[in-house]
Amino acid sequence: MGTIRIDGREIPFKEGDNVLKAALAVGIEIPYFCYHDTLGSLGACRLCAVEITPKDPAKAPQVVMACLEPARDGLEVSVSALAARQVRQGVIEFLMINHPHDCPVCDEGGECHLQDMTVACGPPYRRYRGRKRTFTNQDLGPLVHHEMNRCITCYRCTRFYQEYALGDDLGAMRLRNEVYFGRFQDGPLASPFAGNLVEVCPTGVFTDAVFRQHFARVWDLKTAPSVCPHCSVGCNTLPGARDGTLRRIRNRFHAELNRWFICDRGRYGHQYSEHPARPLTPRVEDVKVSYRQALTAAAEQIKAARDKIGGLGSVREDLEGNAMLRALLYDLSGIFATFSDPQLEVATTTAVAQLQNTTRVLSLAEMEQVDAALIVGDLTAHAPMIDLALRQAYRNGAKLAVLHSGPTPLVRFAATTLTVPPHEIGAHLLRLNEWVAAPSAAHNKQEKELTDIATYLTAAHQPLLIGVIETMVAPEIAVLAQLSTALGSRARLAYALPGANAYGAALLTPASSTSAMLEAIESGQIQTLIVAGNDPLGDARLGARWRTACQRLNTLIVLDCVATATAEAADILLPVAAWAERSGTFVNYEGRAQGFASVFQRSEPLPSTAEVIADLAQCLGLAPPDAAVVLSDAFPGYQAPVPGTLGSPLAALPLPVQIDTTILPAKGPHPGRWQAALTSWYGDEPLAGFAPALLKLAPAAAALINPAIALSEGIAEGERVRLRGPVETMVLPVQLDNNVAAGTIALARGVLAQLGVGHGDPLELEKIS
Amino acid sequence: MNKQTPTLLIRLWRSLWTTLRHAWAKRETVSYPEVKRPLPGRWRGRIVLTRDPDGEERCVACYLCSAVCPVDCIHLQATQRADGRRYPETFRIDFSRCIFCGFCEEACPTLAIQLTPDFEMCERSHNELVYEKEQLLIDGQGKHVGYNFYRHAGIAIFGKAIGEGVCDTPPVDHDTNLP
Numbered sequence: 001m002g003t004i005r006i007d008g009r010e011i012p013f014k015e016g017d018n019v020l021k022a023a024l025a026v027g028i029e030i031p032y033f034c035y036h037d038t039l040g041s042l043g044a045c046r047l048c049a050v051e052i053t054p055k056d057p058a059k060a061p062q063v064v065m066a067c068l069e070p071a072r073d074g075l076e077v078s079v080s081a082l083a084a085r086q087v088r089q090g091v092i093e094f095l096m097i098n099h100p101h102d103c104p105v106c107d108e109g110g111e112c113h114l115q116d117m118t119v120a121c122g123p124p125y126r127r128y129r130g131r132k133r134t135f136t137n138q139d140l141g142p143l144v145h146h147e148m149n150r151c152i153t154c155y156r157c158t159r160f161y162q163e164y165a166l167g168d169d170l171g172a173m174r175l176r177n178e179v180y181f182g183r184f185q186d187g188p189l190a191s192p193f194a195g196n197l198v199e200v201c202p203t204g205v206f207t208d209a210v211f212r213q214h215f216a217r218v219w220d221l222k223t224a225p226s227v228c229p230h231c232s233v234g235c236n237t238l239p240g241a242r243d244g245t246l247r248r249i250r251n252r253f254h255a256e257l258n259r260w261f262i263c264d265r266g267r268y269g270h271q272y273s274e275h276p277a278r279p280l281t282p283r284v285e286d287v288k289v290s291y292r293q294a295l296t297a298a299a300e301q302i303k304a305a306r307d308k309i310g311g312l313g314s315v316r317e318d319l320e321g322n323a324m325l326r327a328l329l330y331d332l333s334g335i336f337a338t339f340s341d342p343q344l345e346v347a348t349t350t351a352v353a354q355l356q357n358t359t360r361v362l363s364l365a366e367m368e369q370v371d372a373a374l375i376v377g378d379l380t381a382h383a384p385m386i387d388l389a390l391r392q393a394y395r396n397g398a399k400l401a402v403l404h405s406g407p408t409p410l411v412r413f414a415a416t417t418l419t420v421p422p423h424e425i426g427a428h429l430l431r432l433n434e435w436v437a438a439p440s441a442a443h444n445k446q447e448k449e450l451t452d453i454a455t456y457l458t459a460a461h462q463p464l465l466i467g468v469i470e471t472m473v474a475p476e477i478a479v480l481a482q483l484s485t486a487l488g489s490r491a492r493l494a495y496a497l498p499g500a501n502a503y504g505a506a507l508l509t510p511a512s513s514t515s516a517m518l519e520a521i522e523s524g525q526i527q528t529l530i531v532a533g534n535d536p537l538g539d540a541r542l543g544a545r546w547r548t549a550c551q552r553l554n555t556l557i558v559l560d561c562v563a564t565a566t567a568e569a570a571d572i573l574l575p576v577a578a579w580a581e582r583s584g585t586f587v588n589y590e591g592r593a594q595g596f597a598s599v600f601q602r603s604e605p606l607p608s609t610a611e612v613i614a615d616l617a618q619c620l621g622l623a624p625p626d627a628a629v630v631l632s633d634a635f636p637g638y639q640a641p642v643p644g645t646l647g648s649p650l651a652a653l654p655l656p657v658q659i660d661t662t663i664l665p666a667k668g669p670h671p672g673r674w675q676a677a678l679t680s681w682y683g684d685e686p687l688a689g690f691a692p693a694l695l696k697l698a699p700a701a702a703a704l705i706n707p708a709i710a711l712s713e714g715i716a717e718g719e720r721v722r723l724r725g726p727v728e729t730m731v732l733p734v735q736l737d738n739n740v741a742a743g744t745i746a747l748a749r750g751v752l753a754q755l756g757v758g759h760g761d762p763l764e765l766e767k768i769s
Numbered sequence: 770m771n772k773q774t775p776t777l778l779i780r781l782w783r784s785l786w787t788t789l790r791h792a793w794a795k796r797e798t799v800s801y802p803e804v805k806r807p808l809p810g811r812w813r814g815r816i817v818l819t820r821d822p823d824g825e826e827r828c829v830a831c832y833l834c835s836a837v838c839p840v841d842c843i844h845l846q847a848t849q850r851a852d853g854r855r856y857p858e859t860f861r862i863d864f865s866r867c868i869f870c871g872f873c874e875e876a877c878p879t880l881a882i883q884l885t886p887d888f889e890m891c892e893r894s895h896n897e898l899v900y901e902k903e904q905l906l907i908d909g910q911g912k913h914v915g916y917n918f919y920r921h922a923g924i925a926i927f928g929k930a931i932g933e934g935v936c937d938t939p940p941v942d943h944d945t946n947l948p
Contacts, residue, residue: 100923101936104831104878105855134923134932134940149923149931173943180943215847215855217832243846 002073006050007080013071020048020066023079030066030079031088031117033202034154038260039164041067045154046091047117051081063087085121092122098132098177100149107145107211108204110218114152135180141188142693143195143268145209153179156200160193160261166391166413167191181205188697192384192409192682195267199251199260210268210693211248216240224597225252225644227586228266229316229579230685232497233364233385234588234647235262239270239580241600246273246580256363256646257588263384269688273578277563278690280604283573291574291607298530298572299619301555302332305528309334310517313508315348315499316687317533318584319593320627321559321609322501322508323634325532327625328613335520337513338505340536340546343473343758344498345506345514346657350474351467351495352506352591353657354481361590362464362492368392370492372399372460374432374453376425376480377468378408381680383496383589386466399460401453403428405471405759406679406746407704407739416452419706421675421741422760426476432457433479436486463487466494469502471678471759478661497589504587507652508634518542521549528555532609533576535564535686540678540749541758544727559609562690574612582608585641587650594647595640676725678759679704679746702735703765704746710736715767723747724764725755731768802889810912812886813869816862818902819883819911821918823928826906827881829918830857834873834882842866843873852927854919860902865895879918883911 003010004019006028013022018041023030033045048066053076063083069075078084096118103109135148158181161170169190173180183189189197197206221240228235228249235258238250249270251262272278282294289297302309311329313322315338322338329336339345355361362370367389380387387410394400399415402408405422420428428450434440435454442448457463465484467477477495484493497503520526529550536546543565550556550569558570561578576582580599587593607615614624632638634652641647683694703721715721717736722729723745730751740746745763747755757763799806808814821827830847848858873882892898910916925931932940 102922102924104833104918105829105922105924109831131938132923132936134934134937135943136931136940137925147924174941174946178941178943180941182943212849215830215849217836219836220832 002071004071004073004075004077006077017071018067019050019069019071019075019077022071023066023077028079029120031121032067033113033117033152034156035067036156036159036200036260039156039159039200042155042159043068045152047088047121049084049087049091051078051084052076053078088121089123092118093127095152096122096126097128097130098134098149100132100134102150106147106150106204107207107215108150108201112204113202114150133177135178138182139186140183140194140206141209142696143209143264144189144197145207145212146182147204147207148180148182150203151179151181151205152203154202156202157181157197157206160196160200161189161191163395164392165191165193165196165388166395167194170194170197192263192265192380193261193388195264196251196261198267208248208267210271214245214247216242216247221247222600224599226580226596226599227500227594227643228262229500229586230265230269230688231383231385232500232502232589233257233383234500234586234592234594235266235385236594237262237266239599241580244600244603246270246578246600254646256365258364258385261385261388263388263682265384265682265685265688265694268694269683269685269691270580271692271694272562272687272690273580275562275690275692278561279563279567279573279575280602280606282575283570285571294572294574295612295615295619298555298557298574298616301528301557301572302530302616302620305526305554307333308525308527309530310520310526310528311336311530312340312517312532312534312536313338313505314533315339315497315502315505317505317609318501318579318582318586319504319508319631320584321532321613322505323630324610324613324625324627325530326508326634327630328530328617328622331617331622331625332620335513335517335526336508336510337517338509338534339514340534340539341542341758342512342515342518343541344470345509345512346474347469347472347477348497348502348506349509349511349655349657350477350659351469351497352503353655353659354477354493355495355503355589355591356652356654357481358484358493359489360492361494363590364389367464367494368396370398370460370462370464371396372401372456372462373464373466374401374403374457374483375408375410375414375466376403376429376476377471377496378404378406378410378680379466379468379496380409381682381684382468382470382498384682386494386496386589393464399456401456404739405677405741405744407737411739415456416449418446418449418453419739419741421744422471422677423675424741425472426479429476429479429483433483433486436483457487457491461490463491464494465491466496468496470496470498473760474659475661478659482661494589500588501586503589503591504585504593504650507587507650507655511656511658518545518549521552524552527553528557529553530557530559531566531570532559532613533561535560535566537569538565538686538753540752541756541761543753544756559612561606562687564686575606576612577602577606577608581606583643584608584610588647591650591652592647593641593650595643595645597643673743674763674765675744676752676755676757676759676761676763677740677744677746678749678752679740680749684749699748701732701748701751703732704735704737704740706740706742706744707736707738709742710734713767720768722766722768723755724766725757727756728754730755808886810886812888813871813884815864815885815887815890816867816873816900816905817883817885817911818860818881818906819909819913820907822910822915823917824908825854826856827879827918828857828860829855829879829881830860831855831878833876833878837872837876839870839872840866840868850927853924854926857902860905861899862905863899864890865898880911880913880916883913885911
């Protein structure tokens with residue numbers, strides 16, 4: 001678009017760039033604090049002073065802020081001019097006047113922008129001998145530590161927190177030299193993206209409170225490019241490890257996915273790998289044994305079971321582990337499955353089949369550009385970074401419509417919200433489909449809302465339809481895909497899948513394998529079950545059935561890195577490496593295969609799932625399968641994606657899934673008076689559930705009910721009610737929430753598992769007199 | 770040639786005289802280890818961790834000593850007390866690798882790590898030369914008497930709230946805009 005000259009060097013720039021952005025793009029280090037690639041320019045810190053020379057020689061050169069100066073063709077800029085250097089030195093000297101000089105105990109030390117800039121442009125000595133202005137700190141919860149004296153007033157925190165992530169509980173207070181960034185009062189930050197403050201803050205005002213407990217300097221940390229294992233988005237991360245333990249997670253820039261930010265589940269969920277209860281030693285019948293002994297014991301049991309064997313992979317197991325287990329089960333003529341719930345299997349495979357049919361699934365960066373979106377379910381809890389991308393779309397003026405049964409933070413930004421019980425979601429999607437095919441007049445309020453949604457979707461240049469698989473059934477997923485087809489080629493479809501590698505697991509899953517496996521165990525057709533990274537006994541809906549079925553097994557062999565209910569019940573437990581301790585591949589919601597590298601080894605190294613299975617095959621006398629060969633058998637032309645790259649689309653054959661679009665009529669009354677709905681929060685995930693700091697933020701167990709229904713039933717807020725599920729009865733306090741549909745009780749995942757009900761299942765509620 | 774002979778003799782006698790003189794002179798050699806020479810205070814020998822005037826550990830586990838160490842002989846792990854005060858959970862110096870360069874002392878921002886005039890550290894195995902924190906931490910202030918890092922740094926610890934440091938003014942009340 002043209003060039004500017006910086007200290008005699010010709011620099012190209014793009015239309016709309018400022019001088020700072022153009023200079024940083026080619027590696028010219030103009031000092032700055034408040035500018036951020038995503039948050040933009042503000043001109044608050046005054047550090048990026050440069051001198052520009054006007055074309056007219058009669059005019060004197062000016063000192064301007066590089067971040068606020070638009071790049072114009074032929075602009076003469078000098079970074080090294082004396083006047084500019086003096087301004088920068090003055091800024092640093094001024095910022096350091098009130099600095100607490102506590103770098104030795106500051107967690108930012110070593111990666112502190114203020115340290116770098118002070119060394120780069122500041123005066124070497126302190127002249128000011130007066131006293132410093134001080135601030136008290138706030139308790140911002142278990143994730144972010146606050147140390148306000150270190151602040152340099154760059155406003156990056158509030159710009160991220162309020163403007164970008166649309167949070168409302170952190171802001172700037174006071175004025176002049178006493179601007180204070182904090183909450184109205186002490187308390188945990190409410191935003192699911194609060195952890196990014198640690199990274200956007202150029203000094204140590206916001207630091208990682210979890211890392212602080214086992215702090216190590218950045219230069220001591222071992223890092224390698226990795227991918228987040230906590231949801232299907234597949235954000236790129238940079239884990240840091242030291243002395244054989246995982247210490248922290250930082251965001252790693254990926255231009256199409258997470259870019260500069262990750263959610264708090266991704267940043268703090270990693271603690272599961274350092275959980276005190278994590279299995280690190282193999283066990284056979286509750287006796288600690290060596291890896292070889294456990295392997296031999298497992299091989300003996302597998303040989304004894306002959307073909308009466310099953311293998312259960314997982315949506316959180318990497319592609320290599322799942323594919324190797326499948327290959328082993330083929331060799332042993334056993335049954336292979338990857339899901340613990342047949343309903344979830346059908347839902348996920350249907351979704352993946354639909355995604356394979358669509359032209360292209362939008363990346364996060366593209367989702368920010370959509371101008372209308374229909375969201376089915378609670379995205380914040382199931383794919384937090386998609387939620388953040390849609391918040392950007394909302395900031396850009398997109399109309400969001402949310403169709404949901406339980407609380408979801410996105411309703412705050414929704415133009416239209418439809419709060420309906422789980423069994424009516426499908427009917428509403430059908431009505432939308434009908435409306436798009438043949439627009440009709442609305443007769444009541446709900447139809448008016450449906451009409452509104454259909455109107456934005458049809459009027460939009462690029463409408464996005466996105467569903468949360470865990471709270472949808474297969475026909476609803478298919479109908480959402482039909483709606484996308486009906487909206488034409490502009491419409492884009494996406495689903496938040498139930499695990500980091502749910503896409504890959506679904507591609508490897510034989511049709512109806514989960515129900516086949518459960519029935520085979522119940523009928524004694526499977527005597528030895530190998531479970532890799534799955535927790536069938538802790539399944540919300542079918543946990544009780546699995547527990548009964550597994551009692552019929554001779555041997556339960558579990559390969560896992562967390563102490564799940566299944567790992568606790570295992571006859572033979574083979575601990576495996578957590579994701580940061582091994583390399584592997586996850587396939588995200590777009591079908592993008594991304595490799596992650598092994599960051600570190602524990603003091604006693606653990607094998608990955610794929611390695612355990614190869615060793616097991618060797619013990620069985622089979623030719624040990626090789627992950628690369630197995631994967632190229634499953635996916636023609638498969639090439640392992642290189643960690644640290646953008647990832648590559650996984651070329652897979654279309655999934656042979658029977659697409660069922662029959663939605664049960666919602667007109668009739670639901671079998672029960674009440675229906676359970678899953679209410680989840682951003683930290684709720686099988687692995688992150690072992691992260692102690694994150695769990696401190698988990699909402700208290702309660703039965704969430706719509707206030708209008710509670711009034712008609714005579715239930716008051718805080719009243720304790722008895723919930724009767726097929727497995728257990730529980731007494732819980734009632735919490736009234738406007739975002740819960742009528743006739744629906746929204747419950748946390750743990751409560752659902754205890755009661756033995758899934759999302760959308762009937763449930764009895766009794767008042768305790 | 771004739772002239773040289775007496776010179777040689779004189780030289781010879783002079784040397785003999787010097788030798789004889791030294792035979793009765795005061796001894797420079799000390800019979801170490803029975804007798805020990807006083808070493809200068811800034812001698813770079815065995816490393817210690819000192820305490821501040823209040824008797825607390827001076828080390829705040831900032832890792833600068835381990836970063837600057839040219840032979841990588843210092844290993845530590847930071848942790849913190851319930852009141853927020855940082856200290857090293859483990860602090861280990863491998864004296865079989867240490868070259869006593871004193872960089873760690875120079876890098877230490879809290880004057881905690883100090884080299885002492887003691888070099889008598891012989892052991893029979895390398896492992897015994899790995900000193901743990903218990904062996905390094907002394908009950909004294911070492912060379913720098915009276916210095917307390919936390920009195921100067923603007924962070925709160927037990928016994929010193931924000932704004933109570935020697936360089937600080939009382940904290941700003943952020944609930945009001947009035948000066």
